[in-house]
Amino acid sequence: MSGTLCIDGIAVPFSDGQTIIEAARSAGVYIPYLCHRPGYAPYGSCKLCTVKVNGRTNTACTLPAADGQTVISNSPDLQHDRQRITQMLFVEGNHFCPSCEKSGNCQLQAVAYHQNMLDNHYPHFYAQRELDASHPDILIDHDRCIFCNLCVRASKEKDGKEVFGIAGRGIHKRLIVNSPSGKLKDSDISVDDEAAHVCPTGAILVKRSAYLAPIGERIYDHHPISEVACEKAVLDTQAAKGHASCDQAQLAGQVPQNSGSDSHYAASMPPAPDIKHGR
């Protein structure tokens, strides 16, 4: 099935099998997400991509696109909820952007900028989580894990292994490693595995690769995540032609524009080389 749905007043075509978030991305419309990744099976855990579809709340990463759907993504209510969700992720772990090597390349940080998150809102948990530095080439900093399950899926679906799992429920939820000792060094992960590179935060890192990208050449230095997450060619076309309206004038008045510049360095740095999304 293919057809057109309407997201915040923009006509978005979709093809057979696409979810709403995939259709949106193909059309250059950004819906924030963390547990989703193009090319991965839908998971639906982070709830950032929550949208209203024909008046009902759904996650855009799991709901198949259907002809005639009316989707609201950018409403003040949904933006507010997204900001709160992001803040909860920050206070639940221990995220110190100033010294984190993922800073500037971190999807969680970029989403927080996009959500205009200026404080934590909630009290910090100060969770006690251990570092697993046992593997010679890969580091797990549990402080930064947001349980997006991407490493679990990457290991299983892309690498044909089962290195990671999520155990426990609620506040006891934790990332575990499938090895006799529970340590990464005793697992069969390899530094070339997709699971070693897929983490959207700084929880799973390749050792000795920190700060190699200078400030000004990091993924989100010049372009906010709302641009980075979409195909550059699509955005260029859009910039030339503009979005196709789905002719729902009643939406136009109440929907804020998907406003952009949430990069700190955009104004002061020389232009960056062409940056693509991904690792």
Place this chain on the structure above:
Amino acid sequence: MYEYLETADPALVAAGKLKRVAVDPVSRVEGHGKVTLLLDEDNKVQQARLHIVEFRGFEKFIQGRPYWELPVMVQRLCGICPVSHHLAAAKAIDQLVGVDPANLPPAADKLRRLLHFGQVLQSHALHFFHLSSPDLLFGFESEIGKRSIVSVLADYPDIGLQGVKLRKYGQEVIRMVSGKRIHGTGAIPGGMNKALSQAERDYLKQDIAQIVVWAQAALQLVTKVHTSHLPYYDNFATIRSKYLSLTKPNGALELYHGGIRVKDEQGETLVDHYDYCDYPALIREEVRSWTYMKFPYLTALGKADGWYRVGPLARVNNCDFIDTPLAEAARVEFKLHGGEAMVHSTLAFHWTRMIELLHCAESIEILLDDPDLLSSDLVTKGEKRHEGIGVIEAPRGTLFHHYQIDENDIVTKANLIVSTTSNNTAMNESVRQVAAEYLSGRELTEPLLNNLEVAIRAYDPCLSCATHAVGKMPLQLELVDAEGKLVDKLIRHSNGEFIHGSE
């Protein structure tokens, strides 16, 4: 010489005969400190102390982190001289990946030097113009409303603006090399993460000639201020001390890498070209109960005599020459001023700071013509080691970073001896000198108390950088009942020993 003022006679304290005066906080310095005086009935000073009352703890909380985070994490110690911490840590982690300073690619070495010249330039400009010039231009005991950069900008707009722009230029050097004016990234294990682009190099070149001219003007200003208030400026807060700094192998002034030199009060060389990796044998640190900042001393000379001063005065006093012409001419004039081998005047810190400012401006001008800055050969690697030591001349003096890591690349031990820490005894001695010579016996007023701050400011202390020990501070816990009667007491001494019991 004024050690007797560190602790007042306990009998006088117990008798309740002393009144307490506190300067809290000490203003126009980085970080938070206070001065306390105990005065007797005739306003004679019986005790004078500089307390550092904040606590930072970096030495503790970087333990358990991977070593490559160190340069970026520890630079957060400070917003004024982050580059110095960044580079001291970088030099230490170079060793962790098996790279000694001599093996660093020339491009990386020069980019780091450029970065650091920018750092020292901006920090010295900040200190002289923003923090100290109000005292120097309006007088130590001028009214409080006058003593700020705002008044300097109003009354001496040219001087004030030059100060602001000198600092800005240093910040721009830092931004071009490390990506941000404050807390960028640049140094990585074994090198740097980017070279200068031609556009960035040309951007810095367009203003450097003007910066050298302004730096000369700043030096002329401080020289004039100092020499037109003699002998007051030579004597105020002045103490005779030893001096410790790095120098180049040929004895020249050095800010990035060299051997340790120590000279005594008469200018005799006690230690020369000492490998800083052996610093634990050279220096120890003492803990005292009334401040969070430690007291380093030269092991061979002991706690009483082994203290020393670091910073611009130490560096200019210690070096044989400066390898840029304008700064060298200024150094020669400066050394003649003292009339003896070493200049001990505490206010001469300002003078030497401006000599170094000029040296930085000249050095940046020379470096910007070096094609190596544009080279892409930026990183090298060697065999992993488990211990790394990096020492650098930060704006405020010699800075030591020392780390140990385990087989998983995790930091297990860290020791930082920050420049200001090395000046702890000296700052206290200068505070006591001012208290004894200028305040004792007088009715204390706010402008008079500013004299104490002027003495401290000369050292340009960075108090927030300097307090890191965890678990070594003596701690006393008292349980007091509703009538104020002591019920129980627990004391932990600096050696970790606990004493429990009510009195």
